[in-house]
Amino acid sequence: MTIKHQHPGPDPHGWGIAEQAHTYMELLVGEDIRAVTDIRRINPPCVLIEPQSGVFNLMCAGQAETAWTLRCLAPGIGNQDALEVLSRLVSKVLTACDKHRIQIQTADLSTFSSDARPDFYPSVDLAFVDVASWI
Numbered sequence: 798m799t800i801k802h803q804h805p806g807p808d809p810h811g812w813g814i815a816e817q818a819h820t821y822m823e824l825l826v827g828e829d830i831r832a833v834t835d836i837r838r839i840n841p842p843c844v845l846i847e848p849q850s851g852v853f854n855l856m857c858a859g860q861a862e863t864a865w866t867l868r869c870l871a872p873g874i875g876n877q878d879a880l881e882v883l884s885r886l887v888s889k890v891l892t893a894c895d896k897h898r899i900q901i902q903t904a905d906l907s908t909f910s911s912d913a914r915p916d917f918y919p920s921v922d923l924a925f926v927d928v929a930s931w932i
């Protein structure tokens with residue numbers, strides 16, 4: 798099932814996914830949640846906002862139902878209260894999403910690392926779908 802919500806800014810036509818990711822970041826920051834769109838800027842506890850994939854509709858050139866991940870990150874796994882910190886962060890993010898009518902579809906508990914940030918961070922990946930312009 799695809800879930801859409803009203804885009805929080807102006808009409809998304811003509812907006813790229815970077816601008817839309819920035820809009821989600823501002824939305825979370827406005828709720829006093831540290832959020833970033835650049836992996837090099839993560840500083841847990843925080844949320845990394847990432848577009849994952851798009852399904853294009855032939856009736857609307859460049860518009861796609863875009864799968865997004867709000868990757869909630871806690872301090873490194875050596876931190877004994879990481880699960881507690883992660884739980885509080887996820888609760889704040891879910892409350893903010895509900896307030897702004899972003900309907901989370903799935904939540905996956907995992908650990909996160911990347912070439913840019915080789916440390917391992919406990920994470921909960923919250924996924925939702927929205928319409929975004931890729932052009």
